[in-house]
Amino acid sequence: MRVEVVRLDPELPLPAYAHPGDAGADLLTAVDVTLRPGERALVPTGIALAVPFGHVALVHPRSGLAARHGLSIVNTPGTVDAGYRGEVKVLLVNLDPVEPVELRRGDRIAQLVVQRVELADFAEVESLPTSARGAGGYGSTGGFAAAQQTAQTTDPGKAST
């Protein structure tokens, strides 16, 4: 699928897949940035995209940086809408309790996954069709302790003080 890209920073390369079959194309930081433990920053990537309508580009963390440095993304996965024409940015966060994360301009900081999306036609109704799950959620299929905890958080009558 063709995705048009403008390089706002002409010195940085286009997003690229590292290997054939990769789902995510690496995004780079356009700036040097250092994140102290617990700190977050909205980091520019130097690119703007025109994602085709009916598609979305999702900004995912890179697992290597997460495992080695505790670097993640606050709003993971970030959503780049098809109509968005501004610079793609990555809301990085350093989850390491001790070490700062130092990034240099051109470092790969995240990966962009482009995929199809269904656009819903939201239709108001009086009641919903029944289902096996019903309203159960938040660990309702877990063990005894999880089910009890769910009951406490969802049923104000049973809530402990």
Ligand SMILES: O=c1ccn([C@H]2C[C@H](O)[C@@H](COP(=O)(O)OP(=O)(O)OP(=O)(O)O)O2)c(=O)[nH]1
């Ligand atoms: O990780 C991200 C997330 C968002 N965006 C850009 C593209 C997206 O289309 C726009 C809005 O994102 P989102 O809808 O998540 O933010 P919002 O807080 O709902 O803002 P808005 O009211 O502008 O939709 O910001 C990014 O560049 N990177």
Ligand SMILES: [Mg+2]
């Ligand atoms: Mg929005």
